[in-house]
Amino acid sequence: MSVQTIVFITLLAMLIFWAVGAYNRLVRLKNTIANAFGQIDVQLKRRYDLIPNLVEAAKKYLQHEQATLEAVIAARNQARSASDTVRSRPGKADAVIALAAAEQTLDSSLGRLFALAEAYPDLKADQTIRELSEELTSTENKVGFSRQAYNDAVLDYNNAQGQFPALLIARLFGFAPSAMLQATESAVERQAVRIQM
Numbered sequence: 001m002s003v004q005t006i007v008f009i010t011l012l013a014m015l016i017f018w019a020v021g022a023y024n025r026l027v028r029l030k031n032t033i034a035n036a037f038g039q040i041d042v043q044l045k046r047r048y049d050l051i052p053n054l055v056e057a058a059k060k061y062l063q064h065e066q067a068t069l070e071a072v073i074a075a076r077n078q079a080r081s082a083s084d085t086v087r088s089r090p091g092k093a094d095a096v097i098a099l100a101a102a103e104q105t106l107d108s109s110l111g112r113l114f115a116l117a118e119a120y121p122d123l124k125a126d127q128t129i130r131e132l133s134e135e136l137t138s139t140e141n142k143v144g145f146s147r148q149a150y151n152d153a154v155l156d157y158n159n160a161q162g163q164f165p166a167l168l169i170a171r172l173f174g175f176a177p178s179a180m181l182q183a184t185e186s187a188v189e190r191q192a193v194r195i196q197m
Contacts, residue, residue, distance in 0.1 A: 022169040029157040033178055034090035036150035040181070043143045044083050050139065051076045051110075054132045058113070061123035068113055075109040078102045091157070093179035100182050110136075151180040 055069050062069060082102040086095045114133075117123050124130075158177050161170035169175075 018165075019169055022166045023173060026157070026161055026166070026170055026173070026175045029153070029160050030091055030175065030178075032153045033150070033157055036146070036153040037086060037090045037181075040143060040146040040150055041083060041087055043139055043146050044079070047136065047139045047143060048076055048080045048083070050132055050136050051106075054129065054136065055113075057126065057128045057132060058117070058123060061120045061126070062116065065116055068109075068116055072106075072109040072113050075102070075106040079106040091154070091178040093177060096179040096181055100179075147181050151182075154178045154180050 051072065055072055059069060079099070079102040082095070082099040086092070086099050089095050117129075160166055161175045161177065
């Protein structure tokens with residue numbers, strides 16, 4: 001066997017090992033995104049389960065505000081549907097963007113409900129409402145932490161699949177960039193939903 005053949009085989013082996021390593025790293029990072037979304041999904045499900053209870057408890061005080069209550073439930077259902085889509089396709093940018101938009105709508109609806117509740121002292125004093133509000137606040141905090149972990153995972157993945165030479169493997173095997181789960185886009189939206197009962 002000639003020296004040129006040995007050098008060629010050695011370089012080819014190194015290239016194959018590198019390609020396998022790059023591919024495996026992209027798969028691992030993509031699975032990290034799915035795992036991170038799983039953590040968010042647990043908290044979102046808890047949030048989605050709390051909202052109908054909150055609306056049901058508020059109904060007896062807000063009988064003349066049915067449109068607001070219905071808007072909260074509609075936004076909750078839309079957000080839950082978007083979350084289900086992301087769960088079935090974790091890391092897909094279009095699904096994540098749709099979930100972020102649905103979550104913004106839900107936050108806005110909840111904000112209107114809590115602003116409205118300020119005008120109803122009996123509602124603010126209701127023990128069930130207060131407990132649900134506290135649980136919702138706690139869940140919102142957990143969603144925030146989980147969202148940060150998810151976005152960190154997406155950043156690592158996007159960096160790995162977008163950098164040369166791993167970019168070649170990413171394009172060859174269809175690793176597309178993922179979208180971060182951004183809760184807000186404007187300064188007004190960045191203000192947290194205030195839950196004070």
